[in-house]
Amino acid sequence: MSLHIGDTAPDFTADSTIGEISLHEWAGDSWVFFFSHPADFTPVCTTEMGRTAQLADQFAARNTKPLGLSTDTAAEHLKWISDVNETQHTSLQFPIVADPDLKIAKLYDMIHPEESETAAVRSVFIIDPDKKLRLTMTYPMNVGRNFDEILRVIDALQLSDAKNIATPADWNPGKKVIIPPSIKNDEAKTLFPQGWDELRPYLRLTDVT
Ligand code: BEZ
Numbered sequence: 001m002s003l004h005i006g007d008t009a010p011d012f013t014a015d016s017t018i019g020e021i022s023l024h025e026w027a028g029d030s031w032v033f034f035f036s037h038p039a040d041f042t043p044v045c046t047t048e049m050g051r052t053a054q055l056a057d058q059f060a061a062r063n064t065k066p067l068g069l070s071t072d073t074a075a076e077h078l079k080w081i082s083d084v085n086e087t088q089h090t091s092l093q094f095p096i097v098a099d100p101d102l103k104i105a106k107l108y109d110m111i112h113p114e115e116s117e118t119a120a121v122r123s124v125f126i127i128d129p130d131k132k133l134r135l136t137m138t139y140p141m142n143v144g145r146n147f148d149e150i151l152r153v154i155d156a157l158q159l160s161d162a163k164n165i166a167t168p169a170d171w172n173p174g175k176k177v178i179i180p181p182s183i184k185n186d187e188a189k190t191l192f193p194q195g196w197d198e199l200r201p202y203l204r205l206t207d208v209t
Helices: 023-027 043-054 056-061 074-088 103-107 147-163 185-191
Strands: 031-037 064-070 096-098 122-127 133-139 177-179 197-200 203-206
Touching: 023 031, 023 064, 031 043, 031 147, 043 056, 043 064, 043 074, 043 147, 056 064, 074 096, 122 147, 133 147
Parallel strands: 031 064, 064 096
Antiparallel strands: 031 122, 122 133, 177 203, 197 203
């Protein structure tokens, strides 16, 4: 199934390292960072799981729950978590979904046959509290994800929702943001009383806090 930004994240019920979970119910009013892995007990995946666990406070500060998935069983995930904790010096607390029959991997288009017929690629889905997909990214099996970027896009999405703005290339919190062209200058004066730099009529930069 091909999923697009703005689609409702398909709900599912599955076994996980914290027992059976249903995605929408488990997510509640939080954002979700849902990310898939090819397999347990593999090196790149081990570092990614460890990094996610190390960043638990960062995700919590963004009201975001991490949710992992690989195409192994919950019993295998639980054994693997010991290795993750030991080698990555952390304490992994977020759930990892079991998907040995590839039901969810297929639902979320995580199987890319040129990479593997049976294991998920490294997919990322950022899901908002309305259960809408707000961002998707797909990495091959041999490239670990950049977790600074994952936190950055969550910041950008949450700020754009709160302040009606867009973010420029390489934006990071604290940097200037863009007033979208859909907001004309008359409305912008109300929304952005702090003013803006108008480099072009379509390129207006402002500061928000
Ligand atoms: C890894 O996590 O290291 C990995 C898994 C599957 C294929 C290639 C790398």
